[in-house]
Amino acid sequence: MEREQYLAAIKPRMPEKRYIHTIGVMETAIDLARMYGEDEKKAETAAILHDIAKYAEIEWMEQIVRTEKLDERLIGWGSELLHGPVGAYIAESEFRIKDDELLNAIRFHTTGRPNMSRLEKIIFVADMIEPNRQFAGVDRLRKKAQKNLDKAMSACVRHTLAFLIDTRQPIYPLSIECYNDMMNRED
Ligand code: DGI
Numbered sequence: 211m212e213r214e215q216y217l218a219a220i221k222p223r224m225p226e227k228r229y230i231h232t233i234g235v236m237e238t239a240i241d242l243a244r245m246y247g248e249d250e251k252k253a254e255t256a257a258i259l260h261d262i263a264k265y266a267e268i269e270w271m272e273q274i275v276r277t278e279k280l281d282e283r284l285i286g287w288g289s290e291l292l293h294g295p296v297g298a299y300i301a302e303s304e305f306r307i308k309d310d311e312l313l314n315a316i317r318f319h320t321t322g323r324p325n326m327s328r329l330e331k332i333i334f335v336a337d338m339i340e341p342n343r344q345f346a347g348v349d350r351l352r353k354k355a356q357k358n359l360d361k362a363m364s365a366c367v368r369h370t371l372a373f374l375i376d377t378r379q380p381i382y383p384l385s386i387e388c389y390n391d392m393m394n395r396e397d
């Protein structure tokens with residue numbers, strides 16, 4: 211499928227603001243893919259589909275976790291944690307995407323995970339720094355992304371975890387595993 215078809219498919223499934231965010235992620239992910247030698251088309255498709263499940267019903271998503279034997283730990287965490295793995299399921303079952311790298315970029319875009327591929331890092335970072343994002347420190351993350359993808363990824367993970375701790379939110383185990391993996395790789 212082409213870009214315009216994917217965009218037409220996701221548009222009715224989200225509010226305008228989320229669609230605009232998705233366009234931003236798409237453009238940022240393509241730029242990063244070009245910069246770091248990743249497949250631009252894969253980055254484009256993963257970015258367009260990354261939040262496709264964001265507004266799906268929780269009951270339905272939890273049912274998918276059970277019937278598709280996704281990580282049981284997801285049950286009870288709500289749509290913020292469910293929409294990545296369920297988004298990957300929709301990409302595979304509805305859009306017939308078979309590329310595991312592309313599916314994993316959607317699946318792990320919220321939590322990250324240990325041993326992330328270059329495409330996974332690109333989608334994770336693009337999601338956080340796309341031009342419509344506004345939070346204290348985002349410009350520093352944008353500058354890092356221009357210089358070094360691994361350092362940008364590490365900074366994005368640290369920023370997310372610090373935010374979750376500051377706002378007293380629970381941290382999903384895979385997010386911590388991702389952080390530990392990042393720290394073990396740093397020199
Ligand atoms: O879907 P987006 O808003 O574009 O971004 P996202 O999928 O990266 O993150 C969605 C939300 O999930 C965001 O508010 C941060 C939050 N989040 C990320 N990791 C964790 C988390 N929330 C909890 N409770 N625990 C996590 O480990």
Ligand code: FE
Nearest residue numbers: 260261319320
């Ligand atoms: Fe998301």
Ligand code: FE
Nearest residue numbers: 319320337338
């Ligand atoms: Fe994210």
Ligand code: FE
Nearest residue numbers: 235260261337
């Ligand atoms: Fe997003």
